[in-house]
Amino acid sequence: MRQTQLFTKTKKLAPKDEMSKNAELLIRGGFVHKEMAGVYSFLPLGLRVLNKIENIVRAEMNAIGGQEIRVATLHPSDPWKKTGGWDKIDVLFKLTSRTENEYALGQSEEEIVTPLVQEYAFSYRDLPLAVYQIGQKYRDELRAKSGIMRGREFGMKDMYSFHTNQTDFNRFYEIVKKSYFNIYERCGLNAKVTEASGGNFSEKISYEFMVLTEAGEDDILYCEICEYCVNLEIAKAKEGDACPKCQKSKLRSAKASEVGNVFDLGQKYAKDFGFTYMDEAGTRTFPLMGCYGMGTTRLMGVIVEALSDVSGIVWPESVAPFRVHLLSLDANEQAEEIYKQLTDAGVEVLYDDRDARAGEKFADSDLIGIPYRVVISQRSLASGLAEVKRRTAKSAEMVPLGELPNFL
Amino acid sequence: MRQTQLFTKTKKLAPKDEMSKNAELLIRGGFVHKEMAGVYSFLPLGLRVLNKIENIVRAEMNAIGGQEIRVATLHPSDPWKKTGGWDKIDVLFKLTSRTENEYALGQSEEEIVTPLVQEYAFSYRDLPLAVYQIGQKYRDELRAKSGIMRGREFGMKDMYSFHTNQTDFNRFYEIVKKSYFNIYERCGLNAKVTEASGGNFSEKISYEFMVLTEAGEDDILYCEICEYCVNLEIAKAKEGDACPKCQKSKLRSAKASEVGNVFDLGQKYAKDFGFTYMDEAGTRTFPLMGCYGMGTTRLMGVIVEALSDVSGIVWPESVAPFRVHLLSLDANEQAEEIYKQLTDAGVEVLYDDRDARAGEKFADSDLIGIPYRVVISQRSLASGLAEVKRRTAKSAEMVPLGELPNFL
Numbered sequence: 011m012r013q014t015q016l017f018t019k020t021k022k023l024a025p026k027d028e029m030s031k032n033a034e035l036l037i038r039g040g041f042v043h044k045e046m047a048g049v050y051s052f053l054p055l056g057l058r059v060l061n062k063i064e065n066i067v068r069a070e071m072n073a074i075g076g077q078e079i080r081v082a083t084l085h086p087s088d089p090w091k092k093t094g095g096w097d098k099i100d101v102l103f104k105l106t107s108r109t110e111n112e113y114a115l116g117q118s119e120e121e122i123v124t125p126l127v128q129e130y131a132f133s134y135r136d137l138p139l140a141v142y143q144i145g146q147k148y149r150d151e152l153r154a155k156s157g158i159m160r161g162r163e164f165g166m167k168d169m170y171s172f173h174t175n176q177t178d179f180n181r182f183y184e185i186v187k188k189s190y191f192n193i194y195e196r197c198g199l200n201a202k203v204t205e206a207s208g209g210n211f212s213e214k215i216s217y218e219f220m221v222l223t224e225a226g227e228d229d230i231l232y233c234e235i236c237e238y239c240v241n242l243e244i245a246k247a248k249e250g251d252a253c254p255k256c257q258k259s260k261l262r263s264a265k266a267s268e269v270g271n272v273f274d275l276g277q278k279y280a281k282d283f284g285f286t287y288m289d290e291a292g293t294r295t296f297p298l299m300g301c302y303g304m305g306t307t308r309l310m311g312v313i314v315e316a317l318s319d320v321s322g323i324v325w326p327e328s329v330a331p332f333r334v335h336l337l338s339l340d341a342n343e344q345a346e347e348i349y350k351q352l353t354d355a356g357v358e359v360l361y362d363d364r365d366a367r368a369g370e371k372f373a374d375s376d377l378i379g380i381p382y383r384v385v386i387s388q389r390s391l392a393s394g395l396a397e398v399k400r401r402t403a404k405s406a407e408m409v410p411l412g413e414l415p416n417f418l
Numbered sequence: 419m420r421q422t423q424l425f426t427k428t429k430k431l432a433p434k435d436e437m438s439k440n441a442e443l444l445i446r447g448g449f450v451h452k453e454m455a456g457v458y459s460f461l462p463l464g465l466r467v468l469n470k471i472e473n474i475v476r477a478e479m480n481a482i483g484g485q486e487i488r489v490a491t492l493h494p495s496d497p498w499k500k501t502g503g504w505d506k507i508d509v510l511f512k513l514t515s516r517t518e519n520e521y522a523l524g525q526s527e528e529e530i531v532t533p534l535v536q537e538y539a540f541s542y543r544d545l546p547l548a549v550y551q552i553g554q555k556y557r558d559e560l561r562a563k564s565g566i567m568r569g570r571e572f573g574m575k576d577m578y579s580f581h582t583n584q585t586d587f588n589r590f591y592e593i594v595k596k597s598y599f600n601i602y603e604r605c606g607l608n609a610k611v612t613e614a615s616g617g618n619f620s621e622k623i624s625y626e627f628m629v630l631t632e633a634g635e636d637d638i639l640y641c642e643i644c645e646y647c648v649n650l651e652i653a654k655a656k657e658g659d660a661c662p663k664c665q666k667s668k669l670r671s672a673k674a675s676e677v678g679n680v681f682d683l684g685q686k687y688a689k690d691f692g693f694t695y696m697d698e699a700g701t702r703t704f705p706l707m708g709c710y711g712m713g714t715t716r717l718m719g720v721i722v723e724a725l726s727d728v729s730g731i732v733w734p735e736s737v738a739p740f741r742v743h744l745l746s747l748d749a750n751e752q753a754e755e756i757y758k759q760l761t762d763a764g765v766e767v768l769y770d771d772r773d774a775r776a777g778e779k780f781a782d783s784d785l786i787g788i789p790y791r792v793v794i795s796q797r798s799l800a801s802g803l804a805e806v807k808r809r810t811a812k813s814a815e816m817v818p819l820g821e822l823p824n825f826l
Binding site: 015016017018019040043045046049050051052053054057060075077078079080081082083084085086100103104105107108109115122126127129130131136139141145146148150152162163 | 423424425426427448451453454457458459460461462464465468483485486487488489490491492493494508511512513515516517519523530534535537538539544547549553554556558560570571
């Protein structure tokens with residue numbers, strides 16, 4: 011894409027009321043636009059990143075047998091009253107229509123998905139099954155100061171699974187855990203899984219996936235040697251104690267950001283909706299249910315928090331809006347040719363064809379954070395070379411022009 | 419996909435309160451689930467159709483230079499109060515947060531997109547530009563009896579363009595008109611464009627794209643020879659009159675469904691938000707704005723209304739959930755092999771591997787409406803043939819098993 015065709019421009023400053031690093035950088039780079047605290051629109055660059063994150067999540071959910079659906083976000087109040095969520099969940103947005111009907115905005119979808127699946131699962135032969143969706147969620151947060159990491163409107167992948175017994179839920183949880191770690195790894199993040207307190211309705215323990223970052227809202231206690239990791243909220247040990255699992259190291263504490271969670275919902279929702287299936291013995295039985303959340307916009311915010319540097323964002327290749335940022339310094343004719351070569355070879359290129367100073371182009375390129383920066387200038391052309399710099403590298407390499415498509 | 423893996427099942431009956439043909443067929447086929455009047459969730463089969471429709475729309479919008487964004491649906495009240503929409507638009511859903519902030523749910527996005535574009539378009543050199551999104555919209559309809567054709571929550575593509583002068587808007591409108599006709603054609607529909615009355619705020623004429631169907635909520639008057647077509651609401655002629663444009667035929671009236679609209683918004687929104695750009699003479703000037711809507715879920719409903727028959731839905735190939743419905747009649751071993759061959763060849767196949775009667779499989783296949791039905795039975799295998807029937811054809815053809823991948 012030509013940068014002169016992109017309707018957004020970089021900004022020197024984010025809005026004054028923006029307090030989070032992720033939104034500050036994303037706004038300045040032209041990835042998102044702030045509509046109000048906790049509500050952001052995604053601009054062309056930001057939507058490209060979000061689409062890539064969503065596609066990674068989608069591929070991993072499909073790979074473990076998740077069936078994608080798109081659930082309504084405007085909910086009737088009945089199912090929310092049936093489960094108690096209407097009165098108990100303080101972040102639930104409620105509204106009333108002209109005809110005096112009460113609605114809720116989806117903040118999670120157990121109330122819709124449980125009776126939906128109930129219409130199709132009659133027998134133990136129909137279980138287990140897992141459905142998921144990727145869509146908007148709404149939460150009436152009192153404060154929303156974490157940019158796209160905690161929004162009043164945000165994108166989320168939520169999966170719901172239904173099982174005949176606890177062993178089967180546990181089996182599936184291990185599969186989901188692996189796919190969650192795949193997702194974080196593909197997004198360039200290092201995640202840990204912790205035990206945390208249950209959700210609104212779960213009396214059981216829940217699992218949270220955490221990325222260590224200074225912007226984190228949670229405090230965790232973890233072992234550097236084994237997988238032991240626990241949320242400080244429910245930890246029995248403290249910093250400096252020996253790891254209760256491997257005994258080989260002392261526990262450390264850190265700030266961390268939640269990037270996913272799992273709730274073992276037991277039979278709570280099945281019982282609320284009278285959802286039974288016929289088991290092998292011919293008895294009507296309530297299925298067990300699990301809920302697996304992952305904020306897609308939050309994940310994008312955490313990537314920015316965890317991987318940016320003083321000059322701007324540092325996108326991992328997997329979710330970068332483009333692979334190559336091609337900068338022309340008074341060499342548009344040759345840059346055009348290279349732009350054509352690279353795009354013909356299937357490389358995603360943002361081509362800075364603007365009539366702007368070199369310093370501005372370099373600063374914008376660092377801010378936007380595309381993995382490879384390629385500079386074409388009269389000087390480099392004289393020696394038949396292009397300057398290629400990885401966003402994560404300190405210095406650039408000189409690459410012969412003819413080898414560029416293969417190099418990238 | 420194996421049908422035994424699909425969590426939905428066909429139903430004999432739609433909910434009793436469902437009055438529209440489109441939702442009745444879509445619910446019975448397992449494409450959508452009704453949450454309440456005017457609100458539907460999309461199940462795996464339905465989401466596949468909707469994704470294909472969205473991708474056709476996306477490709478056509480990208481081809482004319484539209485830049486895709488994803489706009490927030492939870493809106494602050496300020497911009498809606500600024501334009502007068504807060505009090506004037508009766509279908510606007512309003513809600514209040516715990517902290518007494520007032521919000522609106524997006525029913526169209528001029529109020530968000532105008533100030534958003536304002537932050538990036540400063541000069542005549544930044545214009546024209548067009549941004550669009552595909553996402554959920556919300557309208558507080560008094561009645562919602564048309565299935566997915568008129569929802570309280572629905573999917574929509576909305577594009578907004580900004581221009582320096584009326585000639586340029588007119589030029590772009592002609593380009594959009596062509597791309598809209600491309601979309602309808604690719605979706606198997608025959609559309610006409612009419613002049614209609616303006617929208618909520620437009621004093622100018624608007625354009626509506628119409629598909630002739632018995633389920634249509636509008637009455638149009640059209641000429642069978644030329645392109646003349648007008649909404650009866652604003653028609654000066656009547657049925658049987660000579661066409662005022664070509665004079666060659668008599669006007670006919672028909673029921674039609676709107677599948678898209680264009681509003682010439684003039685400077686209304688630019689003035690509301692004080693959005694000016696610097697023109698070539700160095701004067702600050704308000705841009706002209708156009709809005710181009712197309713309901714994506716509505717389009718899916720119209721396809722069902724326009725193309726279904728007594729046995730069920732008839733999907734055009736371009737948006738069908740699968741290309742081939744493979745039915746095994748007691749021949750699972752050979753059907754498995756053909757399923758593998760076809761999917762390996764890149765053909766999208768729904769494979770009915772259920773343990774069900776032939777009559778049930780045939781009826782479900784007609785209801786679901788996949789373009790090609792392939793039946794593998796012991797009888798056909800004996801002669802090395804498969805029975806292939808197009809959903810639109812009266813009779814089947816016998817095709818040698820080895821030629822199936824090429825045939826399909």
